[in-house]
Amino acid sequence: MKPWIELGTAQIPNNGGVLTLRQRDQEFSISLSGPRGELMNSRRFNSEQQLSVLGCAHLKSRNNARVVVGGMGMGYTLAAALEVIPPGAEVIVADLIPEVVEWNRGPLGECAGRPLDDSRVTVHIGDVGELLVKPAETYDAVLLDVDNGPEGLTHSDNNWLYSVEGTSSIYDCLSPGGVLAVWSAGPDSMYVGRLKKAGFRVEVKTVRERPGKGARHTIFLGRKVARRNANKA
DSSP, X not given: OOOOEEEEEEEETTTTEEEEEEEETTEEXXXXXXXXXXXXXXXXXXXXXXXXXXXXXXXXXXXXXXXXXXXXXXXXXXXXXXXXXXXXXXXXXXXXXHHHXXXXXXXXXXXXXXXXXXXXXXXXXXXXXXXSSXXXXXXXXXXXXSSSSSSOSSOGGGHHHHSHHHHHHHHHHEEEEEEEEEEESSOOHHHHHHHHHHTEEEEEEEEEEETTEEEEEXXXXXXXXXXXXXXXX
Protein backbone atom coordinates (compact mmCIF):
# COMPACT_ATOMS: atom_id res chain seq x y z
CA MET A 1 0.00 0.00 0.00
CA LYS A 2 1.26 3.44 -0.92
CA PRO A 3 2.21 5.74 1.98
CA TRP A 4 0.29 8.90 2.90
CA ILE A 5 1.86 12.13 1.64
CA GLU A 6 1.35 15.32 3.65
CA LEU A 7 0.17 18.16 1.40
CA GLY A 8 -0.44 20.92 3.93
CA THR A 9 -1.32 21.99 7.45
CA ALA A 10 -3.50 24.75 8.91
CA GLN A 11 -3.85 26.13 12.42
CA ILE A 12 -7.41 26.42 13.78
CA PRO A 13 -7.82 29.76 15.61
CA ASN A 14 -7.90 29.97 19.41
CA ASN A 15 -5.69 26.91 19.86
CA GLY A 16 -8.24 24.65 18.19
CA GLY A 17 -5.54 22.32 16.92
CA VAL A 18 -3.87 21.69 13.58
CA LEU A 19 -5.55 20.38 10.44
CA THR A 20 -3.46 18.19 8.14
CA LEU A 21 -4.27 17.36 4.52
CA ARG A 22 -2.83 14.08 3.26
CA GLN A 23 -3.04 12.14 0.02
CA ARG A 24 -2.55 8.44 -0.75
CA ASP A 25 -2.90 7.67 -4.45
CA GLN A 26 -6.37 9.12 -5.31
CA GLU A 27 -7.58 9.21 -1.68
CA PHE A 28 -7.50 12.38 0.42
CA SER A 29 -7.83 12.77 4.19
CA ILE A 30 -8.14 15.75 6.53
CA SER A 31 -7.30 15.06 10.16
CA LEU A 32 -7.16 17.07 13.37
CA SER A 33 -4.27 16.85 15.79
CA GLY A 34 -4.98 15.06 19.04
CA PRO A 35 -7.48 12.30 19.80
CA ARG A 36 -10.02 13.37 17.18
CA GLY A 37 -7.91 12.05 14.32
CA GLU A 38 -9.45 11.91 10.85
CA LEU A 39 -12.31 14.33 10.26
CA MET A 40 -13.12 13.56 6.64
CA ASN A 41 -12.08 11.27 3.81
CA SER A 42 -12.68 11.46 0.07
CA ARG A 43 -14.01 7.90 0.05
CA ARG A 44 -16.74 8.54 2.63
CA PHE A 45 -18.89 11.57 1.84
CA ASN A 46 -22.47 10.45 1.27
CA SER A 47 -23.75 11.99 4.51
CA GLU A 48 -22.19 15.36 3.59
CA GLN A 49 -24.03 15.22 0.27
CA GLN A 50 -27.27 14.25 1.96
CA LEU A 51 -27.01 17.36 4.14
CA SER A 52 -27.57 19.40 0.98
CA VAL A 53 -30.03 17.02 -0.67
CA LEU A 54 -32.30 17.17 2.39
CA GLY A 55 -31.66 20.78 3.30
CA CYS A 56 -32.22 22.18 -0.20
CA ALA A 57 -35.01 19.88 -1.41
CA HIS A 58 -37.53 22.73 -1.17
CA LEU A 59 -35.45 24.99 -3.43
CA LYS A 60 -35.41 23.02 -6.69
CA SER A 61 -37.63 25.56 -8.46
CA ARG A 62 -36.78 28.71 -6.46
CA ASN A 63 -34.58 30.58 -8.90
CA ASN A 64 -33.60 33.40 -6.52
CA ALA A 65 -32.84 31.12 -3.57
CA ARG A 66 -30.01 32.04 -1.19
CA VAL A 67 -28.16 29.27 0.64
CA VAL A 68 -25.45 29.40 3.31
CA VAL A 69 -23.06 26.45 3.61
CA GLY A 70 -21.12 26.49 6.87
CA GLY A 71 -17.92 24.47 6.42
CA MET A 72 -16.04 23.98 3.14
CA GLY A 73 -14.74 20.53 4.06
CA MET A 74 -13.81 18.65 0.90
CA GLY A 75 -16.46 20.44 -1.13
CA TYR A 76 -19.08 17.69 -1.21
CA THR A 77 -21.79 19.62 0.65
CA LEU A 78 -21.32 22.66 -1.58
CA ALA A 79 -21.29 20.57 -4.76
CA ALA A 80 -24.47 18.74 -3.77
CA ALA A 81 -26.24 22.04 -3.02
CA LEU A 82 -25.30 23.32 -6.46
CA GLU A 83 -26.79 20.18 -7.99
CA VAL A 84 -30.15 20.86 -6.30
CA ILE A 85 -30.62 24.61 -6.66
CA PRO A 86 -31.56 26.29 -9.97
CA PRO A 87 -29.24 28.45 -12.13
CA GLY A 88 -30.35 31.77 -10.63
CA ALA A 89 -29.72 30.79 -7.01
CA GLU A 90 -26.77 31.82 -4.84
CA VAL A 91 -24.62 29.91 -2.36
CA ILE A 92 -22.37 31.52 0.22
CA VAL A 93 -19.84 29.05 1.61
CA ALA A 94 -18.15 30.05 4.85
CA ASP A 95 -15.00 28.64 6.35
CA LEU A 96 -12.91 29.94 9.19
CA ILE A 97 -9.67 28.60 7.76
CA PRO A 98 -8.41 30.06 4.47
CA GLU A 99 -6.09 27.12 3.83
CA VAL A 100 -9.08 24.78 3.58
CA VAL A 101 -10.55 26.95 0.83
CA GLU A 102 -7.19 27.00 -0.96
CA TRP A 103 -6.93 23.20 -0.71
CA ASN A 104 -10.31 23.03 -2.46
CA ARG A 105 -9.05 25.34 -5.18
CA GLY A 106 -6.00 23.11 -5.52
CA PRO A 107 -5.44 19.38 -4.86
CA LEU A 108 -8.88 18.68 -3.36
CA GLY A 109 -10.80 20.40 -6.13
CA GLU A 110 -11.34 17.38 -8.38
CA CYS A 111 -12.88 15.32 -5.56
CA ALA A 112 -16.19 17.20 -5.67
CA GLY A 113 -15.92 18.53 -9.22
CA ARG A 114 -14.45 21.96 -8.38
CA PRO A 115 -17.63 23.55 -7.00
CA LEU A 116 -15.75 26.78 -6.15
CA ASP A 117 -15.53 27.45 -9.90
CA ASP A 118 -19.32 27.78 -10.11
CA SER A 119 -20.39 31.40 -10.69
CA ARG A 120 -23.21 31.00 -8.14
CA VAL A 121 -20.70 30.59 -5.28
CA THR A 122 -19.40 33.33 -3.00
CA VAL A 123 -16.72 32.53 -0.40
CA HIS A 124 -16.76 34.03 3.09
CA ILE A 125 -13.51 33.54 5.03
CA GLY A 126 -14.54 33.75 8.66
CA ASP A 127 -17.04 32.46 11.17
CA VAL A 128 -20.32 31.37 9.54
CA GLY A 129 -22.06 32.93 12.55
CA GLU A 130 -21.11 36.34 11.15
CA LEU A 131 -23.56 35.72 8.30
CA LEU A 132 -26.38 34.66 10.61
CA VAL A 133 -26.66 37.72 12.84
CA LYS A 134 -27.41 40.34 10.17
CA PRO A 135 -31.12 41.25 10.40
CA ALA A 136 -31.15 42.56 6.82
CA GLU A 137 -30.00 39.21 5.40
CA THR A 138 -32.48 36.46 4.53
CA TYR A 139 -31.63 32.93 3.48
CA ASP A 140 -33.74 30.03 2.22
CA ALA A 141 -31.46 27.33 3.63
CA VAL A 142 -28.60 27.19 6.12
CA LEU A 143 -26.46 24.04 6.00
CA LEU A 144 -24.01 23.52 8.85
CA ASP A 145 -21.16 21.01 8.87
CA VAL A 146 -18.58 22.80 10.98
CA ASP A 147 -18.24 20.37 13.90
CA ASN A 148 -18.73 16.74 14.80
CA GLY A 149 -22.27 17.59 15.89
CA PRO A 150 -24.19 20.36 17.66
CA GLU A 151 -21.29 21.31 19.91
CA GLY A 152 -18.24 23.45 19.14
CA LEU A 153 -15.63 20.72 19.40
CA THR A 154 -13.51 21.89 16.47
CA HIS A 155 -13.80 25.60 17.30
CA SER A 156 -15.21 26.64 20.66
CA ASP A 157 -16.83 29.80 19.27
CA ASN A 158 -19.14 27.53 17.27
CA ASN A 159 -21.02 26.71 20.49
CA TRP A 160 -23.09 29.83 19.81
CA LEU A 161 -24.49 28.24 16.64
CA TYR A 162 -26.16 25.48 18.66
CA SER A 163 -27.26 27.54 21.65
CA VAL A 164 -30.82 28.80 22.11
CA GLU A 165 -29.62 32.27 21.15
CA GLY A 166 -27.81 31.11 18.04
CA THR A 167 -30.59 28.78 16.93
CA SER A 168 -33.12 31.60 17.34
CA SER A 169 -30.91 33.94 15.30
CA ILE A 170 -30.75 31.40 12.48
CA TYR A 171 -34.54 31.05 12.64
CA ASP A 172 -34.89 34.82 12.28
CA CYS A 173 -32.65 35.03 9.21
CA LEU A 174 -34.52 32.28 7.35
CA SER A 175 -37.31 33.06 4.91
CA PRO A 176 -40.77 31.56 5.60
CA GLY A 177 -40.49 27.82 5.03
CA GLY A 178 -36.70 28.04 5.13
CA VAL A 179 -34.65 25.11 6.42
CA LEU A 180 -31.75 24.73 8.81
CA ALA A 181 -29.86 21.47 8.22
CA VAL A 182 -27.09 20.36 10.61
CA TRP A 183 -24.71 17.42 10.16
CA SER A 184 -23.85 15.35 13.22
CA ALA A 185 -21.94 12.16 13.95
CA GLY A 186 -24.88 11.02 16.07
CA PRO A 187 -28.23 11.95 17.66
CA ASP A 188 -28.68 14.69 20.25
CA SER A 189 -32.07 15.02 21.95
CA MET A 190 -31.09 18.22 23.76
CA TYR A 191 -30.34 19.94 20.46
CA VAL A 192 -33.71 18.83 19.09
CA GLY A 193 -35.27 20.54 22.11
CA ARG A 194 -33.42 23.78 21.37
CA LEU A 195 -34.54 23.69 17.75
CA LYS A 196 -38.15 23.31 18.82
CA LYS A 197 -37.81 26.06 21.39
CA ALA A 198 -36.57 28.41 18.65
CA GLY A 199 -39.71 27.70 16.62
CA PHE A 200 -38.54 25.04 14.17
CA ARG A 201 -40.58 22.05 13.05
CA VAL A 202 -37.99 19.31 13.43
CA GLU A 203 -37.13 16.11 11.56
CA VAL A 204 -34.17 13.89 12.34
CA LYS A 205 -32.75 11.74 9.55
CA THR A 206 -30.19 8.94 9.75
CA VAL A 207 -27.87 8.62 6.76
CA ARG A 208 -24.87 6.41 5.98
CA GLU A 209 -21.36 7.65 5.28
CA ARG A 210 -21.45 5.62 2.06
CA PRO A 211 -24.59 4.76 0.06
CA GLY A 212 -26.16 1.85 1.94
CA LYS A 213 -23.18 1.11 4.17
CA GLY A 214 -20.68 2.53 6.63
CA ALA A 215 -21.19 4.55 9.79
CA ARG A 216 -24.58 6.10 10.52
CA HIS A 217 -24.69 9.87 10.81
CA THR A 218 -27.51 12.24 11.76
CA ILE A 219 -29.01 15.16 9.86
CA PHE A 220 -31.13 17.57 11.92
CA LEU A 221 -33.69 19.41 9.80
CA GLY A 222 -35.51 22.43 11.18
CA ARG A 223 -38.16 24.14 9.05
CA LYS A 224 -39.22 27.68 9.89
CA VAL A 225 -42.81 27.93 11.07
CA ALA A 226 -44.69 30.46 13.19
CA ARG A 227 -43.26 30.58 16.72
CA ARG A 228 -46.64 29.74 18.24
CA ASN A 229 -46.24 26.28 16.70
CA ALA A 230 -42.83 25.72 18.27
CA ASN A 231 -44.06 23.05 20.66
CA LYS A 232 -46.04 21.16 18.04
CA ALA A 233 -43.10 19.81 16.06
